[in-house]
Amino acid sequence: MATPDSDQxxxxxxxxxxxxxxxxxxxxxxxxxxxxxxxxxAGQLQSLLAENRAxxxxxxxxxxxxxxxxxxxxxxxxxxQYRLTSQIGQGGMGSVWLAERSDGSFDRQVAVxxxxxxxxxxxxxxxxxxxxxxxxxxxxxxxxxxxxAGVSAFGQPYLVLEYIEGQHLDRFCDARRLDVEARIxxxxxxxxxxxxxxxxxxxxxxxxxxxxxxxTSGQVKLLDFSxxxxxxxxxxxxxxxxxxxxxxxxxxxxxxxxxxxxxxxITTATDIYALGVLLYVxxxxxxxxxxxxxxxxxxVGAIEKEPIRPSDAVFRGRKNDETAMNNATLRDTVPxxxxxxxxxxxxxxxxxxxxxxxxERYSSATAFxxxxxxxxxxxxxxxxxxxxxxxxxxxxRRNRTAVLLSAIALLVTFAGVVVTIGxxxxxxxxxxxxxxxxQSSEILNEFHEFLLSDAAPSGKPFTTNELLDRAxxxxxxxxxxxxxxxxxxxxxxxxxxxEQDEADKGRQVLxxxxxxxxxxxxxxxxxxxxxxxxxxxxRVDELSRAETLFQEGIREIPEGxxxxxxxxACLRSGTEIAVQSGNxxxxxxxxxTAQTVLRNSPFDSGALELERWIDLATAYSSAGQHAEAVAxxxxxxxxxxxxxxxxxxxxxxxxCNWALELDTFGRPRDAESMYRRAIDIERAGxxxxxxxxxxxxxxxxxxxxxxxxxxxxxYAARAYVKAQRIGYSLAANCALLERARxxxxxxxxxxxxSTLDALQPRLQRGFPAGHYAFASFAALRGLNALAAGDLESxxxxxxxxxxxxxxxIKSGREGSHELPTLLANRSTIxxxxxxxxxxxxxARRAVTLLEPTVEAGKFSSTxxxxxxxxxxxxxxxxxxxGARGALRLAAEHLQNAVxxxxxxxRIARQLAESSSSGHSAERFARDERVN
Numbered sequence: 001m002a003t004p005d006s007d008q009x010x011x012x013x014x015x016x017x018x019x020x021x022x023x024x025x026x027x028x029x030x031x032x033x034x035x036x037x038x039x040x041x042a043g044q045l046q047s048l049l050a051e052n053r054a055x056x057x058x059x060x061x062x063x064x065x066x067x068x069x070x071x072x073x074x075x076x077x078x079x080x081q082y083r084l085t086s087q088i089g090q091g092g093m094g095s096v097w098l099a100e101r102s103d104g105s106f107d108r109q110v111a112v113x114x115x116x117x118x119x120x121x122x123x124x125x126x127x128x129x130x131x132x133x134x135x136x137x138x139x140x141x142x143x144x145x146x147x148x149a150g151v152s153a154f155g156q157p158y159l160v161l162e163y164i165e166g167q168h169l170d171r172f173c174d175a176r177r178l179d180v181e182a183r184i185x186x187x188x189x190x191x192x193x194x195x196x197x198x199x200x201x202x203x204x205x206x207x208x209x210x211x212x213x214x215x216t217s218g219q220v221k222l223l224d225f226s227x228x229x230x231x232x233x234x235x236x237x238x239x240x241x242x243x244x245x246x247x248x249x250x251x252x253x254x255x256x257x258x259x260x261x262x263x264x265x266i267t268t269a270t271d272i273y274a275l276g277v278l279l280y281v282x283x284x285x286x287x288x289x290x291x292x293x294x295x296x297x298x299x300v301g302a303i304e305k306e307p308i309r310p311s312d313a314v315f316r317g318r319k320n321d322e323t324a325m326n327n328a329t330l331r332d333t334v335p336x337x338x339x340x341x342x343x344x345x346x347x348x349x350x351x352x353x354x355x356x357x358x359x360e361r362y363s364s365a366t367a368f369x370x371x372x373x374x375x376x377x378x379x380x381x382x383x384x385x386x387x388x389x390x391x392x393x394x395x396x397r398r399n400r401t402a403v404l405l406s407a408i409a410l411l412v413t414f415a416g417v418v419v420t421i422g423x424x425x426x427x428x429x430x431x432x433x434x435x436x437x438x439q440s441s442e443i444l445n446e447f448h449e450f451l452l453s454d455a456a457p458s459g460k461p462f463t464t465n466e467l468l469d470r471a472x473x474x475x476x477x478x479x480x481x482x483x484x485x486x487x488x489x490x491x492x493x494x495x496x497x498x499e500q501d502e503a504d505k506g507r508q509v510l511x512x513x514x515x516x517x518x519x520x521x522x523x524x525x526x527x528x529x530x531x532x533x534x535x536x537x538x539r540v541d542e543l544s545r546a547e548t549l550f551q552e553g554i555r556e557i558p559e560g561x562x563x564x565x566x567x568x569a570c571l572r573s574g575t576e577i578a579v580q581s582g583n584x585x586x587x588x589x590x591x592x593t594a595q596t597v598l599r600n601s602p603f604d605s606g607a608l609e610l611e612r613w614i615d616l617a618t619a620y621s622s623a624g625q626h627a628e629a630v631a632x633x634x635x636x637x638x639x640x641x642x643x644x645x646x647x648x649x650x651x652x653x654x655x656c657n658w659a660l661e662l663d664t665f666g667r668p669r670d671a672e673s674m675y676r677r678a679i680d681i682e683r684a685g686x687x688x689x690x691x692x693x694x695x696x697x698x699x700x701x702x703x704x705x706x707x708x709x710x711x712x713x714x715y716a717a718r719a720y721v722k723a724q725r726i727g728y729s730l731a732a733n734c735a736l737l738e739r740a741r742x743x744x745x746x747x748x749x750x751x752x753x754s755t756l757d758a759l760q761p762r763l764q765r766g767f768p769a770g771h772y773a774f775a776s777f778a779a780l781r782g783l784n785a786l787a788a789g790d791l792e793s794x795x796x797x798x799x800x801x802x803x804x805x806x807x808x809i810k811s812g813r814e815g816s817h818e819l820p821t822l823l824a825n826r827s828t829i830x831x832x833x834x835x836x837x838x839x840x841x842x843a844r845r846a847v848t849l850l851e852p853t854v855e856a857g858k859f860s861s862t863x864x865x866x867x868x869x870x871x872x873x874x875x876x877x878x879x880x881x882g883a884r885g886a887l888r889l890a891a892e893h894l895q896n897a898v899x900x901x902x903x904x905x906r907i908a909r910q911l912a913e914s915s916s917s918g919h920s921a922e923r924f925a926r927d928e929r930v931n
Contacts, residue, residue: 207274564597729766
């Protein structure tokens with residue numbers, strides 16, 4: 001083939017470096033992969049490798065006085081005062097051997113590096129001798145020590161280096177699950193070593209994990225300066241000597257800077273880029289160019305693209321990405337927490353180190369290290385704009401306690417960071433905002449301290465609600481009604497009442513806060529009061545006004561990062577309102593927006609992130625996106641544990657809502673244990689008086705599904721009594737629904753009718769027409785009519801229930817998760833009314849909707865009941881084979897989901913067995929009458 005020109009050589013040479021370290025079989029497989037992407041390049045490489053093999057076979061190296069022995073033949077050979085014992089490494093530029101002292105003067109193992117056979121020649125020897133002179137000048141505890149250098153008796157250039165027994169840096173960190181901070185501290189030793197080399201005018205050019213070892217003592221050692229090139233004044237930088245061209249090949253493409261891949265001049269900035277890639281991989285487990293492997297051609301093509309931010313690289317694709325979870329686990333954390341740690345400062349540091357334009361990177365390894373040390377000390381980094389809010393946030397993180405105790409010291413700090421006359425107005429605004437927020441925080445902390453100590457008689461125990469009552473009385477006596485801090489306290493107290501399920505008290509306090517806020521000059525106060533009051537109204541079923549208040553509040557919040565927390569609080573209230581209103585699309589959108597706003601803000605924290613995951617999971621659940629909801633609850637649970645909040649109100653909320661999702665999925669046995677866990681947290685060793693009524697009513701429903709009717713009835717009654725007492729009308733309505741459901745299951749039709757009669761006006765007052773709650777209500781009316789033998793009414797109610805939900809789904813509101821159950825119920829009524837064709841159609845539709853939602857190997861009672869309805873309908877139509885299959889699946893799902901002793905599981909099993917035994921249609925009919 002024709003000799004490649006310089007541009008072609010720059011493209012081809014990195015591939016040759018890889019190929020020269022492979023066997024012929026490995027080369028063949030490797031070339032096949034390249035051929036799929038670039039047939040021309042593959043052809044060139046194949047020709048060059050064939051030429052290299054031919055030259056070797058023809059004795060190309062016979063100009064040497066002594067031929068180079070084969071690898072096995074080198075064992076035992078002497079290199080100066082050292083004898084080779086085994087090979088420990090091989091690469092495109094050379095091989096590395098373990099050796100020991102041969103003259104007996106002292107015992108020591110060393111590493112001997114030999115130049116690769118393919119590069120032996122005048123150019124190779126020149127580079128190797130040059131390397132020896134370079135390394136002799138590098139005396140540093142984090143750089144492998146050069147002990148000797150020379151040429152062996154058979155003409156092999158070699159270096160004798162300190163032997164490091166250890167692991168590659170990335171493997172060392174992963175094996176010990178080092179967190180981000182520990183990895184940065186190790187990496188600082190690498191930066192120190194590189195800074196020392198740069199001070200001696202040496203560029204490493206091939207920094208990568210395998211060239212950084214961590215010894216058994218934990219000391220970092222930077223290896224392989226064999227490709228370094230002196231940057232000396234007497235060197236003509238523009239002269240493209242053979243040594244320069246050969247040296248330019250010595251790189252690993254995945255860690256090479258853009259200028260290396262383009263064949264441009266090499267400087268210390270080249271090492272800064274490689275160091276940035278190395279730290280990126282250490283902290284994220286991902287490569288900045290995306291998923292590999294990366295060929296030089298692909299990397300050259302990516303030169304103009306900025307790398308993905310490290311925090312964004314944590315997740316690639318789905319949020320429950322297994323790779324993301326594994327990478328986070330290796331860093332002793334969870335994906336969301338890793339993302340938060342990387343966001344902002346570490347994002348900024350790494351993006352600067354990885355700039356395509358070398359002039360925009362860190363000016364030195366020392367500057368790179370300085371910013372990392374500032375990050376570890378919670379000090380402002382040089383790579384980030386030095387704004388007042390940013391410096392203040394860093395100060396607060398370093399001095400949390402001092403911030404609360406010394407407002408004067410903070411004011412001095414504020415004054416010290418106001419810069420440039422041109423930015424004076426913005427800085428003054430930021431200063432005023434920061435002072436206002438810190439002043440408010442201090443007032444709130446003083447108030448809470450007063451409540452917890454001074455306001456209560458010494459040693460007197462009190463409940464949370466008593467504490468809130470005391471706080472309310474104190475705040476109401478404040479002289480200035482519209483004082484912003486008084487309003488903030490009222491909003492906080494009202495919201496806490498809601499969290500304690502004291503809906504009436506919460507509404508009263510928040511209504512007063514909203515009324516007073518209308519006269520306030522602070523828009524953030526007016527917005528928050530409006531949104532949180534809206535959430536309170538949603539709890540008592542005033543949904544139309546609740547949505548109006550949310551829209552009023554969210555519109556009032558100004559743009560700007562200082563209003564991030566108010567925006568998130570409003571979106572959270574809006575999510576709750578949308579869920580209660582059955583507007584699932586809006587609920588998911590608002591929850592996702594809140595999460596995005598938080599992640600892009602300077603206020604992100606584990607506690608706020610936890611709230612966002614809870615809201616998002618609840619929104620997904622309302623939208624019938626069960627898989628996404630379960631994944632979000634799992635994320636929240638992991639984060640909950642990492643924050644040490646396993647026994648908190650948040651924990652109870654997560655387990656309650658997670659259990660509700662499992663129940664909706666048709667897994668009541670799993671839901672029952674999760675509900676019990678939530679109840680145990682809320683009880684905290686006391687009576688169930690402290691347990692939320694909505695948790696009690698949800699638990700009641702699961703018990704009813706498991707056939708434990710007596711317990712279910714007891715919990716539904718307790719839930720109703722408590723909900724009525726505290727004014728939580730939503731929970732009271734749900735309790736009545738469950739009471740009716742239990743009564744219908746027990747064939748108490750007259751009692752069920754009375755319960756439903758009492759419930760109907762409550763629903764009409766609280767929910768807008770078309771809400772999915774009316775579908776559940778109509779479905780229960782239909783089942784009760786069926787139990788009473790009124791098939792005509794039963795059919796009408798069942799049709800009404802399905803129509804309501806279908807209309808809700810069509811308009812984008814909640815209810816999709818209800819539809820399969822309603823269809824299965826209607827199928828049962830249709831079969832009883834002697835319409836098996838309609839019954840089969842509804843049951844098939846229910847099965848079709850449910851099957852994609854149930855993971856392989858999992859079982860669902862909801863799907864089990866749909867299969868049972870389908871099996872019965874098909875059997876009535878005379879489709880024996882189809883009926884047999886459906887009934888077997890019904891039995892399998894119900895036995896696993898509700899237990900083998902559940903009455904419905906036994907019925908499904910008996911019907912499946914009778915279908916398999918070939919019983920006649922008459923026998924099937926008798927079975928149906930019995931069942």
